[in-house]
Amino acid sequence: MGRAPCCDKNGLKKGPWTTEEDALLVDYVQKHGTGNWRNLPKNAGLERCGKSCRLRWTNYLRPDIKRGRFSFEEEETIIQLHSILGNKWSAIAARLPGRTDNEIKNYWNTHIRKRLLKMGIDPVTHAPRIDLLDLSSILSSYMCNNPAAALLNLSSLLSSTQQQQPLVNPELLRLATNLLSIKQENPELCSQNYNLHDQNQLCNSQPQNSQVLPPLQSHDQLQDLIQGDFSADVAKMKQLMQVINAEGYSPNMTNFNCPTVSQENMVHSNLGADHQTAVCQPSYVPCTTSSDPTNIPDLPENYFQSLNYNRSSDFSFDSVMSTPYSSPTALNSSGTYINSSTEDEKESYCSDWLKFEIPESVLDINDIM
DNA sequence: AAACGCCGCAACCGCCGAGGT
DNA sequence: AACCTCGGCGGTTGCGGCGTT
Known part of the structure; x- marks a missing residue:
């Protein structure tokens, strides 16, 4: 069985889209709408496969696509949703108007994931490593x-x-x-x-x-x-x-038998094949934004307990850790994360984006479940 | 100025499930 | 039931831009 490759090696064009191709596709979709992507390129006069057209449209040409840098709120939402949904990019994208799954996936892999790793947070489990x-x-x-x-x-x-x-x-x-x-x-x-x-x-x-x-x-x-x-x-x-x-x-x-997840941070979900899967609901520890490394914001009483480390902890993580593919940046003595690259400095609002509440309008757990 | 390496993103690939015949 | 088409998804790749040497 199996299915024939959509893009076949039929001499159909691959690679980056030209503005002419974009124009043809947009023009066709505006006149006829989407649907039957397989026949669309032929009707639109494109030497592309339907799949390629669909991806180009959904990821780039769609008029409702919001382009540009992700906002602080969007990042919060992505992280929170990812902690619940995992790599279900389309599900995450469905709750971020104007953003595509591909865009979110790329942003996750190139920015958020790295940042979480640097902070010693596992980007898969959203728990401390x-x-x-x-x-x-x-x-x-x-x-x-x-x-x-x-x-x-x-x-x-x-x-x-x-x-x-x-x-x-x-x-x-x-x-x-x-x-x-x-x-x-x-x-x-x-x-x-x-x-x-x-x-x-x-x-x-x-x-x-x-x-x-x-x-x-x-x-x-x-x-x-x-x-x-x-x-x-x-x-x-x-x-x-x-x-x-x-x-x-x-x-x-x-x-602690489950050292990274406290009971109050457990959310029951029936995502995926499992009917009742406990999912980590992370509550990240903010680091400080100010130049004063001792400036630790006030936190709920159980904030650090949920992560099983103490607020005053300056346990030298690096001394314990080996360095997997992306080594976390060292903590300084007050638990502030030291970013080295300019990009990190630019994005060093890391403090606040780690502690957030997700708007109910964005995350309705009933939707997900 | 050229070479090199890194990074981000658009696009591709392969697989899957739903639905139709 | 078997086969096929189609849309959709997540993972991966490759290219272009940019910074560094």
């Missing part, structure tokens, strides 16, 4: 004596790194694996030497009380048990945990 949160989840699971959860997190992390580009620094993964294996093999040791102290320190204490590291006698015992160069790993892990802890990195993060 897993390497920023899952590793911390593993670490906290470990430190809170929950090796099962830690292993679960770690295995999912490992499988994701095998399928795609590595999202997590392999060295840190190895470190986490090492610690987990120690804990598995010697639970009593770990509970003696880390758990008693660490559970208080990491799970129950306030950040400001967490500067003290666990006693180090465990270190020697660990080395006795583990042949090889593990001391550096322990030191690194301690250092990492100290940073996480001292900086108040998510004191509530010990039990």
Whole structure:
């Protein structure tokens, strides 16, 4: 079966449209309307395939097409809709008058996607990148004596790194694996030497009380048990945990099974084949626009909790992250994102466009569902 | 001024589902 | 049921413009 290629290799013209061709197409459509695209080029005197004509018309020549730069509101809408609809460009376009799916798709791929990546936000899931949160989840699971959860997190992390580009620094993964294996093999040791102290320190204490590291006698015992160069790993892990802890990195993060999506941000949708799919409803964290990097706007109480990181966090993400195909730009000490290119500077209203409410007129969830 | 590389966007490609015969 | 046409969609490509060296 299958169907013959629309554009066949029949000597039909391909490539950019000339103004003459545009004029012929516009003239024909204005007189006869669209429909039966296959016969249209012949009737209009065009040496193009119908598909090419249709695309040219819908993406470029249609009179109601709005051209030019996307407005702030349009960007907001696109991002929000994409978080719900995914790459359903036509569905997104249907809610943006004057914009075509192709245009939105291009704009997403060339601007928004890159910007989200730079901010450490996964443009697919609209959640903070897993390497920023899952590793911390593993670490906290470990430190809170929950090796099962830690292993679960770690295995999912490992499988994701095998399928795609590595999202997590392999060295840190190895470190986490090492610690987990120690804990598995010697639970009593770990509970003696880390758990008693660490559970208080990491799970129950306030950040400001967490500067003290666990006693180090465990270190020697660990080395006795583990042949090889593990001391550096322990030191690194301690250092990492100290940073996480001292900086108040998510004191509530010990039990998040879904580290990137809070319950209040879940929207139930029946998009796609699944009848009831939970979809992330993101609420992004604004960065600051002003030159003052400490100027963090007031936010709802649960704003940062929804992302599972603390407002005061300046956990050094870059130190944890490897750099997939598009490496995020470093956060500075106040969580402001540092843009380097002129284009980024030009578009550095990144702060506000990350926090928004979508107009109900644009997004009627009933429509989508 | 020329060469080079990057980026954005228009256009193409291949697949799918709906509907007709 | 099988086959075909058509419109539509998402992913990808390739070219032209622009900035940098």
